[in-house]
Structures are given as structure tokens and as C-alpha cells.
Amino acid sequence: MGAQVSDTDIFISYSREDRARAHDFARALTDRGLKVWWDAALHSGETFDEVIEAQLKAAKAVLVLWSPRSVKSRWVRAEATLADRRNKLIPVIIELCDRPIIFELAHTIDLAHWHGDGDDPAWQTFLGDLMRLARPEASEAALYPSRKHISIGVEEGRSVGLPDYAQVDDDEEEYQPTQFINWRSNTAQSHWLLQPSADVPEMQYVIGPEGLKIGRGQSADVVLRDSQISRNHCMVMLKEDELHVVDLNSTNGTFVDEERIGGEAVLPVGSTLRVGSILLVHQLRESDSA
Numbered sequence: 001m002g003a004q005v006s007d008t009d010i011f012i013s014y015s016r017e018d019r020a021r022a023h024d025f026a027r028a029l030t031d032r033g034l035k036v037w038w039d040a041a042l043h044s045g046e047t048f049d050e051v052i053e054a055q056l057k058a059a060k061a062v063l064v065l066w067s068p069r070s071v072k073s074r075w076v077r078a079e080a081t082l083a084d085r086r087n088k089l090i091p092v093i094i095e096l097c098d099r100p101i102i103f104e105l106a107h108t109i110d111l112a113h114w115h116g117d118g119d120d121p122a123w124q125t126f127l128g129d130l131m132r133l134a135r136p137e138a139s140e141a142a143l144y145p146s147r148k149h150i151s152i153g154v155e156e157g158r159s160v161g162l163p164d165y166a167q168v169d170d171d172e173e174e175y176q177p178t179q180f181i182n183w184r185s186n187t188a189q190s191h192w193l194l195q196p197s198a199d200v201p202e203m204q205y206v207i208g209p210e211g212l213k214i215g216r217g218q219s220a221d222v223v224l225r226d227s228q229i230s231r232n233h234c235m236v237m238l239k240e241d242e243l244h245v246v247d248l249n250s251t252n253g254t255f256v257d258e259e260r261i262g263g264e265a266v267l268p269v270g271s272t273l274r275v276g277s278i279l280l281v282h283q284l285r286e287s288d289s290a
Contacts, residue, residue: 009134011059012038013079015069021094022065024116029063032127034134052079061088061133066108067095090130107230109249121213121235125248128219128232191243193222193236193273193280205280211237214275215248228252228276236267243267243282252276 010029014022026036037055056062062083070076077100083089084106091099091108099108109126117123193212195203205212205222212221217231224233230250237244246264247254255274256265267273273280 007035008037008055008059009034009061010036010130011056011062011079011083012036012065013056013062013070013076013083014038014065015067015073015076017069018065018067018094021067025063025065025092028116028118029130056082057086059088060135061090061130062086063130064089064091065094066091066097066099066103067093068097071097071100088133090126090133092126107249107251121211121237121246122248125213125232125235132219189284189286191238191269192283192285194283195278195280207236207238207243209238211235213248224275224278226276226278229278233275234273236273243269245273250275 012022012026022038026038029036037059039052056079062079064070064076064080064083080089080091080100080103084103089106091103091106093099093108093110093112095112107129109122109129111122111126114120114123191207193205193207195205213232213235214220214222214224214229215231215233216224216226216229220232228251230248230252232248233250234248234254235246237246243266244264245254245256245261245267247261253260255261256267257271258274267282269282269284271282273282
């Protein structure tokens with residue numbers, strides 16, 4: 001066939017009408033040092049379906065770009081099905097659409113808004129999922145070279161009465177609590193998230209300049225052990241001295257004062273952030289006393 005497949009990291013499955021978006025993903029991932037294959041790499045004289053099948057099977061991860069066009073494509077559906085069977089499917093929404101019903105329950109990151117911003121929280125979550133399949137040996141430091149990693153192990157939070165639609169995120173990982181790394185603010189006041197509980201000492205998380213990613217997976221900055229929390233659940237960050245929270249396409253949603261947020265929302269001082277069954281209260285503290 002003439003195509004080299006042994007070192008393929010990422011296979012991109014997409015509709016021809018979404019070629020420009022596929023090119024954006026291919027270029028961004030190639031810039032990360034990944035070996036990306038998409039059908040733009042086909043050479044004249046190669047047997048179309050044989051090359052695609054070989055590349056699809058050889059790739060370590062298969063990136064499927066869902067859009068109103070790709071959901072109608074028999075090729076994209078077939079490629080997604082094969083990738084799912086081989087446990088290497090990474091689906092992404094690039095435009096609002098109804099995914100094929102068999103993929104509705106698959107964890108899918110919404111990147112419809114993404115156009116190349118490397119600091120976008122949803123992009124970083126997607127990249128982390130992709131790297132764990134394509135380059136499992138890669139360190140978190142290599143993935144996020146500018147981030148000061150803060151991973152915190154905590155006890156389970158108290159139940160607050162989950163809504164009826166709450167689901168158990170069954171992609172469970174072994175829980176490995178690690179040390180809390182302190183960060184001290186150079187400003188007069190610091191933003192904190194506090195986990196109140198009558199059963200365990202209050203857990204305290206300071207929001208540093210890189211923000212905090214909250215989730216159940218070990219790639220999160222704040223690791224919370226709760227089956228209703230997704231591996232990468234939400235991101236908390238500072239914007240012009242306000243605290244913002246971004247839901248990272250979590251299974252059960254992110255709540256501010258018991259209102260489910262859609263995408264990004266302000267987290268006012270004194271308000272309560274809920275992820276799964278765990279409550280976190282936003283407080284402002286004097287940096288010296290903190």
C-alpha cells in the first residue's frame with residue numbers, strides 16, 4: 001500500500017465538508033509533536049479504503065469530529081464504531097449536532113468554540129485525554145509546561161441530595177492522594193475554595209495564577225473522590241480579580257448556588273460551588289493571614 005502506519009499517534013475522522021476544522025486540529029496536534037494522519041495524507045495511486053483502514057487500526061487514538069455533516073457520514077460512523085471497539089475513541093463536538101445514538105453516552109468534549117487557543121480549558125482537557133491514549137508515557141509537565149501542578153487528595157464530601165438525573169461516572173481510576181503544594185499570593189487578598197464538613201477537617205484550596213482543574217482523575221489539580229464527579233469536571237480561574245468556573249463537559253454538571261451552569265459562570269465571593277456531592281465555598285482572605 002505504500003503507507004507507513006507503525007508510528008501513527010492520531011487518526012482524524014471527519015466529514016469532507018469540515019476539512020478546514022480538521023486541518024486546524026491536525027496542525028495543532030502536530031505542533032505538539034504528535035504524528036497525525038488524516039486523508040489529506042493520501043497519495044495518488046493508493047487504494048483509498050485499504051489505506052484508511054490500515055491507518056485507523058494502527059493509530060493509538062482516533063479523533064472523531066462530530067458535526068451535522070459527519071453524523072450523516074457512513075464513513076465517519078464506521079470509523080467511530082471501529083475505534084470504540086478498540087477502546088481508542090476520542091470524540092469531539094466541533095458544531096452543535098445530535099450524535100448517533102450509540103455514541104450519546106460516550107464522554108465527548110465540546111470544542112465548537114475552539115479556534116486554536118492553547119490555553120482554553122476545554123482544549124486542555126481534550127489534549128489530556130488524547131495524550132493519555134497516544135502518548136501515555138508523556139508527563140503532565142510536558143503536556144502543560146506553564147502549569148504548576150497541584151494535586152490534592154481529599155475525603156468524600158457530604159451528600160447534598162443529588163438530582164434524579166445524576167449518574168455514576170463509571171470510568172473509575174485508582175485513588176492516589178498526593179501532597180498539597182502551597183502557593184502564596186503576592187497581592188493583598190487571595191481567592192480560596194473551602195470544603196466544609198462536620199466529619200473531616202476543612203479542606204482549603206487557594207486559586208493560583210494558573211487556576212485549578214477539579215476532577216476525579218489524577219491529571220486534575222484538585223482530586224476529589226466522588227463517583228458523581230468526572231475525571232476532568234470543571235476549571236476554576238481568575239479573570240480580572242473575579243473567580244470564574246468552567247464546566248468541562250462533565251457527566252452530572254457543575255452548580256453555582258444550586259444552579260447548573262452552562263459553559264462558564266462567575267463564582268461570586270460567598271457562593272457555593274457543587275461538583276458531584278461535594279460543596280466548595282468561595283472565600284476571599286487576606287494573603288498574609290492565609
